[in-house]
Amino acid sequence: MRFRAAALRAGAALDALPLAARGPHDETLTIDLAWLGAHRPRHVVLHISGVHGVEAFAGSAAQLALLAAPPALPADGALILVHVLNPYGMAWLRRANEHNVDLNRNFHLDNGIxxxxxxxxxxxxxxxxxxxxxxxxxxxxxxxxxxxxHGVRAVRQAIAHGQHRYPRGLFYGGAELQPGPRLFIDWLQAQLGSAETLIAIDLHTGLGPYAGDTLLIEPGVGTTALPILSRALQRPLAGGNTTPGAYTVRGSLGSALPRVLPGTRVEFVLQEIGTRSALRVLHALREENRWHHYGDGHTEHPAKRRLLEALCPAAPAWREAAVAQATDVAYRAAAWLFHGKL
Ligand SMILES: [Zn+2]
Structure with missing residues (x-):
């Protein structure tokens, strides 16, 4: 509701993609989209929050800040904010969606994998x-x-790579394209198929140093802007296994976007804001997953609260840093794409 109100105040057009899944109080769940700027844009900044449900709180806060003070847009440019790609996970304080699927392991556009x-x-x-x-x-x-x-790096990679064998397990990629990603892909193709250039920023939390951010690129997806952005921001830019703590995944959103929009030059960056240690985050994910499948799953349980704290720390300094870093990258991406400067 806050996102929708802020979007209307900013003069944005609103769209909502409804899911069949419900929240813990039987609420309806939607992926909300706020569109500022040109109706048929040549250049688009696409800011995405909440691919991982419970990580959405930081992204939602950043998007509220962007709506309160949007970047200057040229006549042929648009800023589109995708508010929570996995609203079930946000509502239920889960990383996975209503089918226990990790959506950043689910964007397979081919069958048979x-x-x-x-x-x-x-x-x-x-x-x-x-x-x-x-x-x-x-x-x-x-x-x-x-x-x-087995080696720490091998263990980390095996866990986070994504798996399609254990439907109640962590990092489960699903047995088919999930409803949220399906709706989002269809929406992108209907609305943005004629865009020339698109920079997508996919905001996550939980990886990297506490309150610091890391920009992760997707191998082979739009690497023009991001090294420039990274240097300008003086932030680490990383791809796959080259970074301590990072890993390669199958079925990520970033890897799918160029194929979703084949006529568009797609630049993609996954921005991670660090929270707690990798072990603490993994442990919190594990306990919440047990509570979801083998407890009654209510959201006041300590396992839920610990996962929330592990991915959206309550400390005001962390929250301020998260919003500052997320909006900074969005503003700089807009400046680079729309005005050719950093
Ligand atoms: Zn994430």
């Missing part, structure tokens, strides 16, 4: 996804033993 899991994930499944409610079970110790045995 909805199976399998990394071999090491299969060995870690029992540790990552116990079929029981949350409890203390020496997870950190057991994970570090797995790291010693």
């Amino acid at each position: 909805w199976t399998g899991a990394p071999p090491l994930y299969k060995r870690l499944d029992a540790l990552l996804n116990p079929a029981s409610p949350p409890e203390r079970d020496a997870f950190a110790l057991r994970l570090s033993v797995a790291g010693l045995r």
Whole structure:
């Protein structure tokens, strides 16, 4: 409601893509889109929040800030804010969607790749996804033993790569394209098929140093603007496995966008704002996943609250830093695309 009100105040056109899933109080859930600027834009900045549900709070705050003070737009430019691609996860304080699918592992545009899991994930499944409610079970110790045995980097990559074999497991990519991504892809093709250039910024939280941000590029997707942006922002720019803590994934939103909009030059950046350690974030994801599948899933449970704190810390300094860094990248992307400057 705040997003919609802010969009109307800013003079944006609003659109809403409804999902069949419901919130914990039986609320309807929509992916909301606010469109500022040209109706048939040549150049577009597309800002996306909440691909990972519970990570949406930071992105939503940043989008409210952008609506309160939008960047200057030329006659042929548009700024489009996609408010929460996974509203089920935001409402239920989950990373995954209504089918336990990690949407950033679900953007497969080809058929026939909805199976399998990394071999090491299969060995870690029992540790990552116990079929029981949350409890203390020496997870950190057991994970570090797995790291010693297989290598920390290999373990991290196997967990985060995405898997299609364990439907109740973490980082599950699904068995088909999910309703939210389907609606979003159809919307993009109907509305932006004639755009010349698009910079997409996909905002996440949970990776990297506390309150710091990292820009991650998608191998092969639009690498013109982002190295320039990265230098101007003096921020680390990373791709896949070259960064400590980062990893490569299958079925990401960024990898799909150029194929969704084949006539458009697509630049893509995934902006991560760091929160807690990778171990603490993973542990919080694991316990919430157990509560969702093997508890009653209500959102006041400590497992839910810990996941929220792990991905959107309550400290005001963190929240201010998150909004400042997210809006900074959006403004600079707009300045570069619309006005050719940084
Ligand atoms: Zn994320």
